[in-house]
Amino acid sequence: MAGGERDLKTLDRRLSTISGHLLPLAPISGRPPPIHPSFASSTSAGDRYRRIHGDVPTHEVSWSPALDESGKGFTDIIYEKAVGEGIAKITINRPERRNAFRPQTVKELIRAFNDARDDSYIGVIILTGKGNDAFCSGGDQALRGSDGYADYDGFGRLNVLDLQVQIRRLPKPVIAMVAGYAVGGGHILHMVCDLTIAAENAIFGQTGPKVGSFDAGYGSSIMSRLIGPKKAREMWFLCRFYNASEAEKMGLVNAVVPLEKLEQETVKWCREILRNSPTAIRVLKSSLNAVDDGHAGLQELGGNATLMFYGTDEAKEGKTAYMEHRKPDFSKFSRKP
Numbered sequence: 001m002a003g004g005e006r007d008l009k010t011l012d013r014r015l016s017t018i019s020g021h022l023l024p025l026a027p028i029s030g031r032p033p034p035i036h037p038s039f040a041s042s043t044s045a046g047d048r049y050r051r052i053h054g055d056v057p058t059h060e061v062s063w064s065p066a067l068d069e070s071g072k073g074f075t076d077i078i079y080e081k082a083v084g085e086g087i088a089k090i091t092i093n094r095p096e097r098r099n100a101f102r103p104q105t106v107k108e109l110i111r112a113f114n115d116a117r118d119d120s121y122i123g124v125i126i127l128t129g130k131g132n133d134a135f136c137s138g139g140d141q142a143l144r145g146s147d148g149y150a151d152y153d154g155f156g157r158l159n160v161l162d163l164q165v166q167i168r169r170l171p172k173p174v175i176a177m178v179a180g181y182a183v184g185g186g187h188i189l190h191m192v193c194d195l196t197i198a199a200e201n202a203i204f205g206q207t208g209p210k211v212g213s214f215d216a217g218y219g220s221s222i223m224s225r226l227i228g229p230k231k232a233r234e235m236w237f238l239c240r241f242y243n244a245s246e247a248e249k250m251g252l253v254n255a256v257v258p259l260e261k262l263e264q265e266t267v268k269w270c271r272e273i274l275r276n277s278p279t280a281i282r283v284l285k286s287s288l289n290a291v292d293d294g295h296a297g298l299q300e301l302g303g304n305a306t307l308m309f310y311g312t313d314e315a316k317e318g319k320t321a322y323m324e325h326r327k328p329d330f331s332k333f334s335r336k337p
């Protein structure tokens with residue numbers, strides 16, 4: 001091949017690679033038509049990844065009821081796993097209270113998240129609310145006492161804070177799938193999730209100062225990181241509600257889709273994540289949190305380093321030598337630059 005021809009082919013290949021990362025301006029024959037940004041696929045146009053992997057499947061998901069190791073059922077949530085796919089779905093099931101949570105709800109959420117974490121087949125977890133009216137309206141105000149929220153045992157609790165920490169540290173992506181209201185403590189739950197897909201009817205806001213409450217923890221710090229300190233002050237001080245498109249502009253949500261497409265689109269995002277390296281996703285979640293999470297963030301990231309190190313011959317040599325009562329021979333392992 002002549003030098004000029006080779007150069008032209010190289011240029012053509014590079015241009016098509018670059019164009020694969022851009023939304024096309026107009027339909028190009030033989031290529032997919034432009035896609036609305038909310039539905040944009042990461043594998044746009046005809047790049048190599050798309051040629052090899054094809055489109056992200058959009059077939060209907062089939063959910064099967066799930067239990068945790070206790071075998072006990074759930075009253076306040078619905079816990080399901082997708083048949084044949086690594087997706088778990090946890091649904092707050094108190095639609096008559098706009099999916100407000102009580103201590104029992106939170107206990108069940110914690111059990112389900114623990115199970116999804118421990119199930120090595122599960123790679124992504126969806127958190128949502130039953131029905132189209134609300135994702136979650138926060139703590140159940142009818143059960144609020146002077147020491148937190150109390151239900152069956154009469155003890156006041158703020159156990160939703162444990163749930164927030166659990167979601168933050170869970171080494172798998174958690175996606176909030178929001179239809180209707182995500183307000184008060186419900187708004188904080190969606191912010192703690194790694195991604196949020198919102199239906200067009202979604203409404204976001206804090207109500208704490210209206211009802212004599214506030215979240216001075218993640219509910220303030222994560223919000224400030226997400227939307228910036230001024231907007232976070234606005235959201236907390238004024239307690240206004242924001243619609244889905246305002247929330248998208250503020251950086252509170254990743255995508256807004258028609259209500260009837262909410263689950264289909266959320267599952268598509270899950271499937272797209274599930275195509276990727278689970279270890280890369282795991283380490284990225286902890287590294288994206290690490291700088292904000294101080295010692296806890298470093299511990300999570302450091303735990304991932306140890307986890308990966310245990311799989312190496314170098315680490316195995318140390319353990320084997322100990323078990324065989326001999327000196328380890330680390331001389332064969334290079335000290336990399």
Ligand SMILES: CC(C)(COP(=O)(O)OP(=O)(O)OC[C@H]1O[C@@H](n2cnc3c(N)ncnc32)[C@H](O)[C@@H]1OP(=O)(O)O)[C@@H](O)C(=O)NCCC(=O)NCCSC(=O)CCC(=O)c1ccccc1C(=O)O
Pocket residue numbers: 096097098100133134137138139140141142158160161181183184185186188207208211213214215216219
């Ligand atoms: C969500 C609304 C805006 C929906 O309005 P609308 O569609 O008109 O429905 P309603 O008729 O108002 O509601 C239907 C029905 O549901 C009941 N309900 C709704 N939300 C709650 C709730 N949070 N608690 C109890 N009950 C609720 C409502 O009373 C109706 O029932 P009826 O029998 O017909 O009366 C609107 O409902 C609304 O504004 N809801 C209240 C939102 C709110 O203020 N939430 C509490 C915020 S405070 C909080 O969540 C703290 C939580 C917490 O535990 C915490 C504590 C400390 C630190 C951190 C946290 C944390 O992060 O969570």
